[in-house]
Amino acid sequence: MNAQVEHALEILKTGEPQAVEQAIETLQSAVYAFGMKVCGHPEDAEDTTQETLIRLARSLKDFPNARALAVWLYKVAKSQCLMSRRKSKFAPAQMLSLDELMPDRMEAASPLMKSWAVSPEQLVLREESRARLEQAVLALPKHYRLVLILRDMEQLDTKEVAEVLEISEDTVKMRLHRARVFVRNDLEKGLRGDRKRNA
């Protein structure tokens, strides 16, 4: 589970007075960030945050522990995102085929690695590659996008993602691999473009 979210929910459940304000702020930021990753639009992310946390206020005492509450919170936030007003932002529902995602021929390793001569941290700091990552995630069909965001960005484990999305763990793994390959292939197109421009 996302440790920050779980810890903040734990504080709200115990009502620790000194830590409550900070916990509320953490949760607002976390739900907003999740909304942005899923919807890609600030107003949708704000609506998602408001609705999700207002519902959280009503349900705070209904769950036995912070982890169960966190799973519920992601479920609600996800549903709010999918109901957002700017639905057209979502790519149409479609299946990603592994055969289509696989490169036609194995590329030579050295040019491939030259394009990727960048650390993951640099990749998210550099404006162009960061924007490319955001666009690649938003271009994913929603079922794949949700799995990638929950597993790799929010860092839930496979079982938790399966619980949030109410699908099997095998389906989580299948969608996750395709989503990662899709994003990786899209990032590479961008990195190759950057390399050609800088050559």
Next chain:
Amino acid sequence: MPDPRCKRIFAALSEYLDGDLRAKTCKELERHLAGCRPCIAYLDTLKTTIQACRAYRVKKVPKPSSRVRAALLAAIRKG
């Protein structure tokens, strides 16, 4: 990827990186990787992609809403 072994490896890369593969499949995959530079390169770039997703943070987060804050504080007080 014309080589059917590369195709099988390709399908299992995420589970390999997540440590979810069975020991036998894992060994088979590592044997293939030891002799296939393009598959190693693909694996490395997939790993970079996953790490980039983990390192990604949304930049601009708006100020907390007072309505939400009030609702949560009331819920906590109510117990």
